[in-house]
Amino acid sequence: MEKTTSGGGGGGGGGDNKKDRIFRADKIDLKSLDKQLEKHLSRVWSRNIEKNHKAMEEEWEIDLSKLETRNVIARGTYGTVYKGIYDDQDVAVKVLDWEEDAKNRDLFRQEVTVWHKLNHPNVTKFVGASMGTTNLKIKSADSENSLPQRACCVVVEYVPGGTLKQYLIRNRRKKLPFKVVIKLALDLSRGLSYLHSEKIVHRDVKTENMLLDAQRNLKIADFGVARVEALNPKDMTGETGTLGYMAPEVIDGKPYNRRCDVYSFGICLWEIYCCDMPYPDLSFVDVSSAVVLHNLRPEIPRCCPNALANIIKKCWDGNPQRRPEMEEVVKMLEGIDTTKGGGMIPEDQSSGCFCFAPARGP
Structure with missing residues (x-):
């Protein structure tokens, strides 16, 4: 039986080591094992969470060092929009100010989550986003010094024709x-x-x-x-x-x-x-x-x-x-036929279109 326990070709020392690892069940400290297992699983879970978070960032995170931001295009309730260049492409950069307001942070995440998977010719194309603006350079005279410390930005294609x-x-x-x-x-x-x-x-x-x-x-x-x-x-x-x-x-x-x-x-x-x-x-x-x-x-x-x-x-x-x-x-x-006109009557050709006349515009 000892030969079976010690294994073949391992020598006496190998057998002793094997025997040393055999414990009586009533002597095992189950609480200690539970703690060790919990620590191990916690490390595994933490690594997975970090890995998944990194993978999520890589879906839409951009390199701000490649982004050059210029003049202000528009200001709105949810942020300021600048014209810029990213990877030799004209872009619009929307900067949101987080400050201490969790609502703005949620709005930003919401906008990015919605936008970054969309692909349609009648929807502005999403380029990328950043959760911070540490490396964001704004050349506009009214912006560089006033850029919020906790701002974030979303970058989309620049559409030149206005609203x-x-x-x-x-x-x-x-x-x-x-x-x-x-x-x-x-x-x-x-x-x-x-x-x-x-x-x-x-x-x-x-x-x-x-x-x-x-x-x-x-x-x-x-x-x-x-x-x-x-x-x-x-x-x-x-x-x-x-x-x-x-x-x-x-x-x-x-x-x-x-x-x-x-x-x-x-x-x-x-x-x-x-x-x-x-x-x-x-x-x-x-x-x-x-x-x-x-x-x-x-x-x-x-x-x-x-x-x-x-x-x-x-x-x-x-x-x-x-x-x-x-x-x-x-x-x-x-299904609408546009060959026969039907547009609104221009103001200089009529006193208005809210009349009973059957006139049709271009």
């Missing part, structure tokens, strides 16, 4: 040809349809958050308040967005889903056609109560072709369940 809102304001008097109206509407509807297919609700669809490139292609921007759609509609509440574009259920604090974006799209579609602002003479309080209680909507001009007017009305229906999906809106817009 859709600015473009509509420039065309406020002469209006847009009907073909251009439908082209812009299709770009926006296709972008939103894609977001909804990815279970993302933008929640702040408005012409200020749409950008135009050099060829006047529209790209959806600003995912600062976007979020993945909740499986339970009751989990999505709260007044989020911009009042004039906000769906009645959102204003009223009721649960909502992606169809709140459809409502906002309806307002944008009216704005694109009319090159005008919704509710210009009403206060925020008046708009809120009138939209919810009295079904207030902007007036659709009589020269607007029925096919387009019907889409607008369906999109801004007070009942979310009656609003079409954005995928359906795309198909309806694709």
